[in-house]
Amino acid sequence: MKAVAITKTGGPEALQVREYPDPQPGPRELSVKVTAAGVNFADILARKGLYPDGPPLPAVVGYEVAGEVLECGKEVRRFRAGDKVLALTRFQGYSEMVVVPEDQVFHIPENLSSSQAAAIPVNYLTAWQLVEMGGLKKGETLVIHNAGGGVGLAALEIARKRGARTIGTASAWKHERLLERGLDVAIDYRTEDWVDQVQHHTDGKGADLIFDPLGGSNWKKSFLALRPAGRLGLFGVSEMTRSGLYGPLKFFSVLQRMPFYTPIRLMNTNKGVYGVNLGRMWTEKKKVGQWAKAILNGAKRGWIHPYIDAAFTFEQASEAHRYLEERKNFGKVLLVPGGIESDLE
Ligand SMILES: NC(=O)c1ccc[n+]([C@@H]2O[C@H](COP(=O)([O-])OP(=O)(O)OC[C@H]3O[C@@H](n4cnc5c(N)ncnc54)[C@H](OP(=O)(O)O)[C@@H]3O)[C@@H](O)[C@H]2O)c1
Structure with a gap:
């Protein structure tokens, strides 16, 4: 073969x-x-x-x-x-x-x-796990970074089904298509300060939940953009692929820009941070299988369209x-x- x-x-x-x-x-x-x-x-x-x-x-x-x-x-x-x-x-x-x-x-x-x-499999299960662990509820505001990526579009469908309000960051040429697929607010993170925009669109309160696959300094900003009782789901480090250094040097340069969420800081800010790595869920096949069935059921019923x-x-x-x-x-x-x-x- x-x-x-x-x-x-x-x-x-x-x-x-x-x-x-x-x-x-x-x-x-x-x-x-x-x-x-x-x-x-x-x-x-x-x-x-x-x-x-x-x-x-x-x-x-x-x-x-x-x-x-x-x-x-x-x-x-x-x-x-x-x-x-x-x-x-x-x-x-x-x-x-x-x-x-x-x-x-x-x-x-x-x-x-x-x-x-x-x-x-990868996009929808990751999005499902992010939504599950983030406990997304009806009426909450979710910020989806890289909203036009595979996981971003999957998260958008699942969040809409839950009745959440959605704000997405993406390159500007993707905005029209994102809005057509039901995104409430699109932000061009390349030309606008997306934290300011999130504050603006939430009456200065911040987001209830944020999905961040970018890593580096963006993880700091995402934490800041949460309102009290907000949660931040970390699931990727796309920043790593930016041109420049290679191998371990690259890794350390991105690591250096990452935040540290100490337990005291989490407690005093009333914020939660969690991680998702589907590639390390092989020991939880039953749980993942249940998520897959729920997603495929959503596809059968017509509210999931990859x-x-x-x-x-x-x-x-x-x-x-x-x-x-x-x-x-x-x-x-x-x-x-x-x-x-x-x-x-
Ligand atoms: N933890 C997990 O289990 C898991 C599972 C799946 C994916 N992920 C992670 O989630 C992220 C998105 O995956 P995906 O499959 O949804 O994305 P994708 O479809 O591959 O999206 C690519 C898009 O990412 C955006 N982007 C942001 N920073 C970038 C960079 N430095 N280089 C290239 N593109 C960049 C670009 O969109 P804009 O121009 O609109 O920003 C690009 O079009 C990745 O970091 C991936 O590793 C994690």
């Missing part, structure tokens, strides 16, 4: 299509013929050698796929060959074929294309990474080993 390997630490050109033996499922696993694989920011960090949870290189990365079941191990109960499925994969997603444990696989609702299904921005073939994988890194995406970017699907939006 073909797969896209990150051959070494470096730029997008480090991605290359290689041949590998077809993987065989064990007793509780199934093999899936991949029709679409999600591209995530973590894959870019892995390529740049900035992702501590990534596999040693060379490696095939990829946390999520959708496709068709090829073969089931003899203890697999819920699936059979031919079923249309989506799956969380612990790497190897950028492949024509993956082998996955049964408890990481879910049936695709009939009203979703397999491309849309591949956009669900937005696919662009799809690239395996041979164009470098382009897909460049597209994300150059901030050209609005929503999900996919790799499609069989070519661009006709069911893309």
